[in-house]
Amino acid sequence: MSIVTVQLGQCGNQIGFEVFDTLFSDSHSSQGLCSKRENEAYQASCKERFFSEEENGVPIARAVLVDMEPKVINQTLSKAAQSGRWKYGQHAYFCQKQGSGNNWAYGYSVHGPRHEESIMNLIQKEVEKCDSLSGFFIIMSMAGGTGSGIGAFVTQNLQDHYAHSLKMNQIIWPYGTGEVIVQNYNSILTLSHLYRSSDALLVHENDAVHKICAKLMNIKQISFSDINQVLAHQLGSVFQPVYSAEGSFHYRRNPLGDLMENLVPHPEFKMLGVRNIPQMSENSLAYSTFTWAGLLKHLRQMLISNAKMEEGIDWQVRPPISGLPPLGKMPLNKELHFNTSIANLAILRGKDVQSADLGKKLRAYLHQYTKFGIEEEDFLDSFTLLEQVVASYYNL
Amino acid sequence: MTQSVVVQIGQCGNQIGCCFWDLALREHAAVNQKGIYDEAISSFFRNVDTRVAGDGGSISKGKISSLKARAVLIDMEEGVVNEILQGPLRDVFDSKQLITDISGSGNNWAMGHKVFGSLYQEQILEKLRKSAEHCDCLQCFFIIHSMGGGTGSGLGTFLLKVLEDEFPEVYRFVTSIYPSSEDDVITSPYNSILAMKELNEHADCVLPIDNQSLFDIISKIDLVVNSGKLDTTVKPKSLVTSSAGALKKQHKKPFDAMNNIVANLLLNLTSSARFEGSLNMDLNEISMNLVPFPQLHYLVSSLTPLYTLADVNIPPRRLDQMFSDAFSKDHQLMRADPKHSLYLACALMVRGNVQISDLRRNIERLKPSLRFVSWNQEGWKTSLCSVPPVGHSHSLLALANNTCVKPTFVELRERFMRLYKKKAHLHHYLQVEGMEESCFTEAVSSLSALIQEYNQLDATKSMPVADIPRLSIAM
Numbered sequence: 091m092s093i094v095t096v097q098l099g100q101c102g103n104q105i106g107f108e109v110f111d112t113l114f115s116d117s118h119s120s121q122g123l124c125s126k127r128e129n130e131a132y133q134a135s136c137k138e139r140f141f142s143e144e145e146n147g148v149p150i151a152r153a154v155l156v157d158m159e160p161k162v163i164n165q166t167l168s169k170a171a172q173s174g175r176w177k178y179g180q181h182a183y184f185c186q187k188q189g190s191g192n193n194w195a196y197g198y199s200v201h202g203p204r205h206e207e208s209i210m211n212l213i214q215k216e217v218e219k220c221d222s223l224s225g226f227f228i229i230m231s232m233a234g235g236t237g238s239g240i241g242a243f244v245t246q247n248l249q250d251h252y253a254h255s256l257k258m259n260q261i262i263w264p265y266g267t268g269e270v271i272v273q274n275y276n277s278i279l280t281l282s283h284l285y286r287s288s289d290a291l292l293v294h295e296n297d298a299v300h301k302i303c304a305k306l307m308n309i310k311q312i313s314f315s316d317i318n319q320v321l322a323h324q325l326g327s328v329f330q331p332v333y334s335a336e337g338s339f340h341y342r343r344n345p346l347g348d349l350m351e352n353l354v355p356h357p358e359f360k361m362l363g364v365r366n367i368p369q370m371s372e373n374s375l376a377y378s379t380f381t382w383a384g385l386l387k388h389l390r391q392m393l394i395s396n397a398k399m400e401e402g403i404d405w406q407v408r409p410p411i412s413g414l415p416p417l418g419k420m421p422l423n424k425e426l427h428f429n430t431s432i433a434n435l436a437i438l439r440g441k442d443v444q445s446a447d448l449g450k451k452l453r454a455y456l457h458q459y460t461k462f463g464i465e466e467e468d469f470l471d472s473f474t475l476l477e478q479v480v481a482s483y484y485n486l
Numbered sequence: 487m488t489q490s491v492v493v494q495i496g497q498c499g500n501q502i503g504c505c506f507w508d509l510a511l512r513e514h515a516a517v518n519q520k521g522i523y524d525e526a527i528s529s530f531f532r533n534v535d536t537r538v539a540g541d542g543g544s545i546s547k548g549k550i551s552s553l554k555a556r557a558v559l560i561d562m563e564e565g566v567v568n569e570i571l572q573g574p575l576r577d578v579f580d581s582k583q584l585i586t587d588i589s590g591s592g593n594n595w596a597m598g599h600k601v602f603g604s605l606y607q608e609q610i611l612e613k614l615r616k617s618a619e620h621c622d623c624l625q626c627f628f629i630i631h632s633m634g635g636g637t638g639s640g641l642g643t644f645l646l647k648v649l650e651d652e653f654p655e656v657y658r659f660v661t662s663i664y665p666s667s668e669d670d671v672i673t674s675p676y677n678s679i680l681a682m683k684e685l686n687e688h689a690d691c692v693l694p695i696d697n698q699s700l701f702d703i704i705s706k707i708d709l710v711v712n713s714g715k716l717d718t719t720v721k722p723k724s725l726v727t728s729s730a731g732a733l734k735k736q737h738k739k740p741f742d743a744m745n746n747i748v749a750n751l752l753l754n755l756t757s758s759a760r761f762e763g764s765l766n767m768d769l770n771e772i773s774m775n776l777v778p779f780p781q782l783h784y785l786v787s788s789l790t791p792l793y794t795l796a797d798v799n800i801p802p803r804r805l806d807q808m809f810s811d812a813f814s815k816d817h818q819l820m821r822a823d824p825k826h827s828l829y830l831a832c833a834l835m836v837r838g839n840v841q842i843s844d845l846r847r848n849i850e851r852l853k854p855s856l857r858f859v860s861w862n863q864e865g866w867k868t869s870l871c872s873v874p875p876v877g878h879s880h881s882l883l884a885l886a887n888n889t890c891v892k893p894t895f896v897e898l899r900e901r902f903m904r905l906y907k908k909k910a911h912l913h914h915y916l917q918v919e920g921m922e923e924s925c926f927t928e929a930v931s932s933l934s935a936l937i938q939e940y941n942q943l944d945a946t947k948s949m950p951v952a953d954i955p956r957l958s959i960a961m
Contacts, residue, residue, distance in 0.1 A: 100766055160487055160525065161762050187623035188488050191770030192867075235771075267849055267864045269765065271775040271831050304843070312843035314764040314870075454778040454861055 091224035092139055093329070093346060094216045095153040096244060099190075099237030100162045101262055102229040103155055104314065107166045108322035109229070110151045113140055114176045116326055139329070141176060142219050149176045152220065154212045155183035156244070158190050158201055158236045182216065184209050190235025194276040195462035197239015198283075209240075210247060217252070225256035225346035227329075228288075232280045233264035233273035242283035249287040256346045259288045260325065263295040272455050279464070282472035285479060290354050292328075292362045294321055358482050487525035488625035490756065490769070491617045492557045493645060496638025498663055499631040500559055500566045501741060506630070506749035507555050507578055513753060516876045517761070523550045526760040530556055531578075532620055556620065558583050558613050560645075562602055562637045563590035582616070585609055591636025595677040596918035598640020606641075610648060618653065625759075626657040626769045628752060629689075633681050634665035634674030643684035650688045657769060659755075660689045661748060664820070664894065666698040667901070673911050675901040676926075682895075683929040686936060690773050691783045693751070694891065695819045700744035706816065707743075750875070751787055751819065754883040757837050758871040764842070767835060767869030775867040776831045776887045781939060785885045788818040791878060805840065805880070809848035812884040813856070820894065827890035828944055829858045833867040838880025840870060860946060892940040899933055906930075 097106030117136040141149035151170070155178065157163050163185045170177045184205065190197040217223055226248055230241035241259070248257055261280070264273045284291055299320050303312045354360055456466065494503030514527050523533040531553040555578045561567050564586050571579065585606055591598040618624050627649055631638035649658055662685065665674035685692050758767040777783045790811040811817050812834075813825065836845060845868055858865050875881050905911065906926065915921050 104764070159766070159768065161766060165762055188625055189766075189768040189770065191768060191774045193770075193774050235774075265846065267846075267853065267866060269866075269868055270771075271862065271865045271867045300843070300846070309843075311841045313841035317842070455774075457780050458774050458777075 091222045091347075092142075092152055092220040093224050093227050094213065094220065095140070095151070096213065096226060096228045097153060097155045097166075098228065098230040098241045098244065099157055099234050101231035101234065102237050102241070103157055103162050103166045105260075105262070105318050105321055106153060106155070106229050107169060108315070108318040109325050110140065110153065110170070110176065111173070112319070112322040112326040113329070114149070118175075138221075139224070148174075150179050150182075151176060152216055153178060153182060154209070154216055156185075156209055156212075156236070156240060157183075158186045158197075158240070159188060160185050179216075182212060184212055190239055192233075192235045192270050192272060192276070193458055193462065194235060194239040194242075194279045195459040195464040197235045197237075197241075198243050198279070199239075199463045201236070202240050202243030206243075206247060209244060210251065213248070223252075223255055225258065225289075226252070227258050227260065227346075229260045230280075231262040231264065232277040233262075233270045234276065237262075238276045238280040242280050242287075245284055246287045256289045256350055257287075258290045258292055258346055258350075259284055260292045260294065263293055263297075265296045265300070269296075272458070275455065275459070275469075278472050278476060279468070282475040285360065285475060288360065289350055290362055291360050294324070358479070487529060488623045488759070488769070489529050489556060489621035490626040490628055491614070491621070491624065492530070492555070492628045492630065493560065493614075494557065495560045495629065495631045495642040495645065496635055497561065497563075497566045497632075498635065499629075499638050499642065500561055500570060502630050502661070502663075502745045502748050503557065503559070504570050504573075504575060505742070505745040506752055507557070507575055509746070509749045509753055510555075511553070511578070513876050517873055521550050523548060527553070528622075529756065529760050532556060552577065554578060554580050555583075556617055558585070558610075558617060560585045560606075560610070560637070560641060562587040562598065562641065564588060583613060585613065591640060592914075593634075593636045593671050593673055593677065594914055594918070595636060595640040595680045596915040596921040598636045598638075598642070599644045599680070600640075600918050600920045602637070602641050603644035607644075607648065610645065611652060614649070614652065618656075624653070624656050626659055627653070629658065629660045630748075630752075631660070632663040632665075633678040634663075634669055634671045635677060638663075639677045639681040643681045643688070646684055646688040657690045657773060658688065659769070659772075660685060660692045661752065662692055662694050663748075664694050664696045664898070666696050667897070668698075673905075673914075675898060675905055676911070676915065678898055679902045679929045679933055680925065682898075682936075683932040686781060686932050689783065691777065691785060693785055693787055693819075693885075694894070695748060695751075695787070696821055696894070697744065699819055699821050700747055703747060703816070703819075704743045747789065747819065751789055751883065754789065754835060754837060754875065754881060755885075757873065757875070758835055758869045761871050761873035763869065763871035763873075765868060765870040767833075767867070771867070771869075772833065772885070776833055776885060778830055778862070778887070779939070781936060782830065782887060784887070784891045786818060786820050786822050786824060786888055786891060788812050788884045788886075790817050790882050805844055806848055806851070808880070808882050809834075809852060812882050813852060820891070822888070822890035822894065824886050824888040824890045825856060827857070827888050827892075828946075829856055829862075829865065830887040830889070830943065831862060831865045831867065832856075832858075832887070833869070833885040835869045835871070835883040835885070836880065837871045837882075838874030838878065839872070840880050842870065845870065859943060889940045889944050892937055892944070895933060895937055895940075899930065899937070902930065 095106060095109075097103045113136060117133045137149060139152075141151055144150050155163050155166060163183050167178055167183065186201070186205070190201055213226075228241060228245060228248075230237035232238050241261075245257060245259060248255070261284070264270065264277070270276070281291075296317065299317050300312060302320055303309050303316050309316050354362075456469075459469075460466075492503060492506065494500045510530055514531075518524065518527060527533075527550070532555075533548075533550055534552050534554050557579065559567055559570070559579065567584055567586050570576070571581075571584075587602065587606075591602065629642060629645065629649075631642035633639045646658060646660070649656070662681075665671065665678055671677075755772070756769065759769050773783075776785055790808050815823060815825075818824075834845065834849075849866055849868075912923075912926075915926075916923070
């Protein structure tokens with residue numbers, strides 16, 4: 091079954107490119123530890139999920155790229171085409187001239203409705219190309235205007251039009267000390283709207299990924315492409331085909347459905363995080379050996395202490411809930427988990443709510459949002475919803 | 487990709503504008519090796535086939551044939567504009583983009599605003615509409631003028647109102663040169679205060695600059711360059727300090743170097759919107775992030791580096807120096823002390839090979855020494871553009887919305903009051919039809935209100951962060 095990816099905004103498009111690149115290289119990598127037949131089955135399964143065939147053999151990613159200004163989309167499309175190994179569909183993108191200006195209200199209330207038809211048409215075309223649709227994977231950031239505003243709008247639309255398909259939103263939590271000044275407002279509005287319309291929210295924090303790059307991968311000057319690659323690596327682990335109960339050579343057919351089934355038992359608790367090991371630079375890989383037992387043990391430790399990395403674990407024990415069958419191919423291991431130590435995330439969110447609250451009390455920046463129809467009541471609604479979610483998590 | 491139109495008014499505005507276009511051409515020449523008219527160039531230039539008669543057919547793609555600046559040049563006396571049109575930049579401007587008169591405004595805001603405003607309103611509207619039509623998607627008007635004179639301040643601010651009515655959705659970014667206290671124009675306080683009222687009400691964003699700071703910067707650079715302390719770090723031919731390689735090869739005029747700095751400011755401001763980068767920042771994001779309340783839209787700018795660094799692979803220490811410099815008083819384009827005042831918001835626009843980790847490291851490092859308003863403790867807006875400016879490997883433009891602009895306004899108001907109490911020179915203004923004493927009093931009260939708002943924010947400086955109770959909900 092196939093997954094259609096929607097990449098929104100600068101962040102979404104940059105990450106989306108890395109994700110497809112990683113998925114492709116992973117399934118076509120030459121260092122296989124398994125037999126040839128296994129490799130082929132794996133390749134076929136992966137390909138079916140994320141790529142569709144073209145005449146001259148170059149796979150086309152099942153993706154729709156949306157941005158309100160042309161620079162990033164042009165870059166992404168050309169990077170993909172230049173690599174020669176895979177590319178995006180020729181018309182699978184939607185782009186405007188003037189961005190959303192970091193304004194959630196502009197993205198949601200102005201750009202969204204204005205371009206609703208074109209965007210939904212593009213998605214429709216991708217969906218028709220699939221034999222059977224597993225669901226949608228929407229990549230967006232929360233701090234900006236396009237990713238967050240249009241992302242929320244599109245997710246809502248998908249909920250209306252494709253009510254039976256699952257939607258997983260990959261959201262990027264901005265750095266604590268600001269990338270965008272109004273990021274708290276944008277994040278709160280996005281989260282509250284997504285909570286109502288999405289099926290699962292997979293959260294990645296820029297801060298955490300940055301630390302991974304710095305500590306574990308020893309990159310001296312970390313750029314956004316490094317961060318995106320680590321992210322893509324983690325996402326790849328989540329989505330690569332997994333053995334099903336029938337035994338090897340048969341992969342599970344419904345990636346999103348399986349994930350949701352195990353991880354989102356109750357619609358109130360939708361936020362997911364990823365823990366991935368091992369994470370190290372390519373150079374160190376040659377000098378390390380792994381055993382399954384060791385990796386699993388490490389992973390369990392990470393889960394219990396809610397750490398995102400292997401080092402610097404802070405020991406406060408809370409029991410975790412679930413795990414997933416490990417992946418077959420590379421020596422990778424990940425647990426996509428949802429457990430009470432998501433309270434960490436809830437606390438982060440709480441802090442955001444509070445600082446957004448403070449800002450709102452003094453009405454800072456509000457005129458920028460009311461210009462486009464988001465009034466104070468909308469903010470209040472969002473706060474309330476999120477407080478409720480935070481409270482439910484605390485009660486667990 | 488969006489387009490912007492530059493409107494340059496008055497002697498000061500036109501001179502700065504001239505430097506700006508020169509610099510813009512150089513920058514694009516350095517970046518655009520193939521001579522293809524791409525979207526980056528189209529933000530400031532039109533590609534015109536001069537063989538076609540009339541307006542020149544606009545070519546949207548393909549090789550560059552002849553570039554015309556998206557500009558409107560306005561001056562009420564002919565000297566400056568004529569000089570531009572006879573200089574090496576004459577091909578960049580269209581004769582249909584000019585509005586000139588003979589006699590000038592006589593350093594009188596009322597002449598500029600009321601008399602010439604009404605006289606030329608139609609023409610101005612027509613030229614603006616023409617420029618807008620040539621644009622696919624017009625995003626912003628950049629207005630360059632001085633506050634102390636007659637045309638720049640009077641007609642310039644009249645223009646703002648016209649722009650607001652005619653193009654309400656297009657941003658208006660104003661670069662204003664404020665008069666320094668030793669200004670040679672005696673009535674400059676009157677002109678400035680009258681203009682400030684218009685800026686308060688009709689501009690989206692104002693970048694105040696004063697001549698004294700520019701002069702200090704230039705003297706400092708000259709000192710370093712001429713004193714022979716030229717270690718490998720300073721290249722005398724950077725884009726900022728010298729016009730070597732510029733089209734205007736004649737003898738350096740005294741304001742050239744200073745105008746160059748302002749031109750650099752405008753280029754850096756728009757660089758992330760024109761060129762690619764890993765974290766883009768468009769012009770509408772500037773207004774969105776840096777203007778928390780509609781009245782407080784005055785941004786103090788500072789630019790580094792002001793001289794070239796010769797190495798290509800800068801070790802992180804030099805990079806950090808660039809960030810520290812941006813927050814030091816020496817690099818600010820306006821005399822102010824942001825470190826001891828309250829920051830409402832701050833934007834860092836980085837160009838060149840700088841990565842996000844460098845940016846984060848420096849923000850962490852500098853944050854403790856800067857005071858931010860309580861509800862915006864993490865108030866940073868950052869952008870990374872991969873294209874460095876010409877002659878440098880990287881550069882940083884810091885825009886701060888800070889209460890340190892208050893002393894400048896207070897001083898301006900004092901100078902105004904000194905003159906006004908004695909009613910000195912007032913008759914020149916009151917002679918103009920439509921001008922009354924109430925204009926003056928309104929202008930002063932508008933400025934006082936602005937100062938009051940800044941005062942209120944400053945008062946919260948010493949208060950501890952109030953703990954606002956969380957929204958409690960029934961479970």
